[in-house]
Amino acid sequence: MGDNVFVISAAMIPFGKYRTSSYVGLAVSPLIDAIRNAGIEKSDVDAVYVGHSYGGMMTGQRICKEIGLGTVPTVNVDNACSSGATAVHEAWQAISQGLIDVAVVIGVEKLTQFGGGTLPLSPEDREVKQGIIMPAVYAMRATRYLHDTEATPEDLALVSVKARKHGALNPFAQFRKEITVEEVLNARPIADPLTLPMCCPTGDGAAVVILASERARKRFESKPAIRVAASVLHSGHVAEGFRDMTKPEITYDSARDAYALAGIGPKDLDMIELHDAFSIAELIYYEALGLAEPGHAVDLLRDGKTTFGGDVVVNPSGGLLAKGHPVGASGVAQIAEAFWQLTDQAGARQIDDARWAMTHVTGGGTAGLDHGACTIHIFEAA
Amino acid sequence: MTATIEAPASQPIADMETDSLIGNFPEGQRLVGSQCNACGCTMIGSRVVCSSCISRDVSRVALPSTGVLYSFTRIHVGAEGIRPLGYVDLDNGVRTLADIHEGDIPLRPDMRVELDVKDDWFFAPAASDKREV
Ligand SMILES: [Zn+2]
Numbered sequence: 409m410g411d412n413v414f415v416i417s418a419a420m421i422p423f424g425k426y427r428t429s430s431y432v433g434l435a436v437s438p439l440i441d442a443i444r445n446a447g448i449e450k451s452d453v454d455a456v457y458v459g460h461s462y463g464g465m466m467t468g469q470r471i472c473k474e475i476g477l478g479t480v481p482t483v484n485v486d487n488a489c490s491s492g493a494t495a496v497h498e499a500w501q502a503i504s505q506g507l508i509d510v511a512v513v514i515g516v517e518k519l520t521q522f523g524g525g526t527l528p529l530s531p532e533d534r535e536v537k538q539g540i541i542m543p544a545v546y547a548m549r550a551t552r553y554l555h556d557t558e559a560t561p562e563d564l565a566l567v568s569v570k571a572r573k574h575g576a577l578n579p580f581a582q583f584r585k586e587i588t589v590e591e592v593l594n595a596r597p598i599a600d601p602l603t604l605p606m607c608c609p610t611g612d613g614a615a616v617v618i619l620a621s622e623r624a625r626k627r628f629e630s631k632p633a634i635r636v637a638a639s640v641l642h643s644g645h646v647a648e649g650f651r652d653m654t655k656p657e658i659t660y661d662s663a664r665d666a667y668a669l670a671g672i673g674p675k676d677l678d679m680i681e682l683h684d685a686f687s688i689a690e691l692i693y694y695e696a697l698g699l700a701e702p703g704h705a706v707d708l709l710r711d712g713k714t715t716f717g718g719d720v721v722v723n724p725s726g727g728l729l730a731k732g733h734p735v736g737a738s739g740v741a742q743i744a745e746a747f748w749q750l751t752d753q754a755g756a757r758q759i760d761d762a763r764w765a766m767t768h769v770t771g772g773g774t775a776g777l778d779h780g781a782c783t784i785h786i787f788e789a790a
Numbered sequence: 791m792t793a794t795i796e797a798p799a800s801q802p803i804a805d806m807e808t809d810s811l812i813g814n815f816p817e818g819q820r821l822v823g824s825q826c827n828a829c830g831c832t833m834i835g836s837r838v839v840c841s842s843c844i845s846r847d848v849s850r851v852a853l854p855s856t857g858v859l860y861s862f863t864r865i866h867v868g869a870e871g872i873r874p875l876g877y878v879d880l881d882n883g884v885r886t887l888a889d890i891h892e893g894d895i896p897l898r899p900d901m902r903v904e905l906d907v908k909d910d911w912f913f914a915p916a917a918s919d920k921r922e923v
Binding site for chain 2 (some may be wrong): 434525526534535537538539540541543544546547549550552555556594598599600601602647648649650651653664711775776
């Protein structure tokens, strides 16, 4: 294993619909705030990593030039919803190998450019040509999960209710009003059994974190920091035939590797920001992340074990369901939430004595794969 | 000058010419599959490389017209009204995404389905499954 790596700063804009902001307009403020909060100068930055999926050529350079941050390597990363977290993984690799000391990571996405509707997927993909959309993928997961387990549509609704409850406490969330199970179930159907509040809203967003080596952190040591205990990136593996959609192997594999790297288990976690793009995902990921045995995720949910006061608070930010899901920004925003929770800066949604946090984000609908990418990070309060 | 060995050029694959999933075979209109002659792996669509052993010795084959519905959904968004879509595990183990026509009996995971071709192709509950009701 390499050198210790720390997150020393985080900033983001509230996720929402910013029709008059470009990628640059979305990202510049959190970029400046993250640098200021870290107590560093532009000249301290050794590299910039930028996660986005729909920003077009040189998105990172377009943003950084506005503040005169240039010369250093700037890497644009596209891994669908995992883009931002993949950018963090790349920064972590460079620092842990001792190649650089300070990296700025930007996650940014402007989905209002598409005027609403589901995410545009690659027209080269076989199943995209047949009409697959991301809500349908998760809906089929849900159909099968409800068929195989005791879970009910009410449980799917309960995930959204929890997300909205958490989101109501989070000034960075797009949806800040609570919702009832009845309201979720009676809402507009999107892809059976999923209704509108069981699907994350699109929107725009930008989040920035700054990573530093132990050596660099000592230079800025008056500031709060968290340690990166694990950073794992996996790609999907093709199945030409049967795949159990309720047991996403890419998340099982990534979680196994992340726990091994961090030297902890699921019971040690105080919070998780997981990829709840659709409510069924949260249940399936409880199991994939080792919180519950396969088929038993609903017990945790119904018993309140995954909300404030429970064993582990899942998506204290409100998750993608309440916060929104500007794909390239989401993974970095999850890490910002972990940073704030583990450094006691989470305000009304602060988890008491939080020490260990996990962030989990998958990405990409591609024929034959569970997901294209999965990134998991584990952080320890430093 | 001594004799030199020239590196052969790799060639692009004209995969955009053959992206239809339905084709004519002696047994009728069937989903198009590809079978690897090296390792036997069967895949959906016209493929030129085996995703298992990377052999390029791949033959075009007709896929079975019957299978089991793994899961399904009805998409309510988009221009086409309500559209049932599902994953079908064909009888040779290959999975395909497919439009599903509903008929009289409600769809459920694990039900038998079979291919039908009208203007377009789709799967519908198999006759054997209909008799159960
Ligand atoms: Zn083969």
